[in-house]
Amino acid sequence: MDASLYAVTPLNLLGALLLVLGAAFLLLGGLGLVRMPDVFNRIQAGTKATTLGTLLSLAGMGCLRPDWGLKLLLIGLFILFTNPLSSQVLARAAHRVGLKKSPLTQVDRLAEDTGEAP
Amino acid sequence: MLPLFSILLILWLMLNASLAPDVLILGLVTALVIAGLFRGSLSPLTEFKATPAALRAAPLYLLYFLKELVRSNLRLANVVLSPSLPLNPGIVKVRTRLTSRMGRLLLASSITLTPGTLTVALQGEWLYVHWVRVDHDDIDGATASIVAGFERYLEVMYG
Numbered sequence: 001m002d003a004s005l006y007a008v009t010p011l012n013l014l015g016a017l018l019l020v021l022g023a024a025f026l027l028l029g030g031l032g033l034v035r036m037p038d039v040f041n042r043i044q045a046g047t048k049a050t051t052l053g054t055l056l057s058l059a060g061m062g063c064l065r066p067d068w069g070l071k072l073l074l075i076g077l078f079i080l081f082t083n084p085l086s087s088q089v090l091a092r093a094a095h096r097v098g099l100k101k102s103p104l105t106q107v108d109r110l111a112e113d114t115g116e117a118p
Numbered sequence: 119m120l121p122l123f124s125i126l127l128i129l130w131l132m133l134n135a136s137l138a139p140d141v142l143i144l145g146l147v148t149a150l151v152i153a154g155l156f157r158g159s160l161s162p163l164t165e166f167k168a169t170p171a172a173l174r175a176a177p178l179y180l181l182y183f184l185k186e187l188v189r190s191n192l193r194l195a196n197v198v199l200s201p202s203l204p205l206n207p208g209i210v211k212v213r214t215r216l217t218s219r220m221g222r223l224l225l226a227s228s229i230t231l232t233p234g235t236l237t238v239a240l241q242g243e244w245l246y247v248h249w250v251r252v253d254h255d256d257i258d259g260a261t262a263s264i265v266a267g268f269e270r271y272l273e274v275m276y277g
Contacts, residue, residue: 028194044236052191109209111209
């Protein structure tokens with residue numbers, strides 16, 4: 001057990017606050033996955049919330065354990081570069097196989113241009 | 119090849135936080151092999167214009183991006199927490215002026231992480247973007263409100 005993590009210092013408080021904020025955004029992302037009507041809107045909720053939620057959690061961890069800073073920064077960079085890419089590939093694949101879109105959908109220029117299932 | 123090699127080496131040194139000879143040599147050899155295997159692929163320094171203007175634009179781009187990421191999450195929270203779930207989704211087509219591959223890739227990724235938009239496909243200068251609330255379904259209107267903000271910085275950095 002590392003006692004320094006439980007000491008009440010400004011940096012520890014900031015770290016705890018950032019961790020809670022990060023967790024809150026992750027929770028909202030999870031709620032979005034449940035509430036959103038189709039796969040594209042779900043991916044939107046998932047990508048944005050997990051990116052900011054994880055970055056805030058990493059920043060909070062960096063305040064609690066400054067000696068981990070460099071590695072936490074690297075994890076953050078990996079998330080920033082990989083998260084949007086995986087979402088884009090998922091969305092492209094979902095569109096290509098013609099997964100059902102929400103009836104609220106207004107336009108689909110991609111289907112118009114490629115002839116993929118509208 | 120050099121950009122990828124430098125990035126891999128920097129990442130390796132950051133992970134190890136040491137400049138001991140054995141660590142350095144292992145990193146050099148591994149980075150060289152990987153950079154050789156993936157000669158044709160992209161890295162954040164590929165096509166980066168190392169001009170003073172580009173170096174100034176890079177931190178501004180990062181700040182703008184983080185601001186948009188926070189705004190994006192607040193808007194998402196607003197949608198998800200409303201009992202009525204105010205959605206108006208659609209896939210719109212936008213055009214980019216960027217010509218470099220890395221510039222376009224970063225633009226697509228930035229769009230994905232910003233308010234209500236998700237890049238679904240990238241074909242040449244055209245991007246197909248899923249929008250949670252479609253404000254404009256014409257090319258010019260959508261381009262102005264989705265692409266223009268990031269393009270301003272990426273144009274200076276990558277062209």
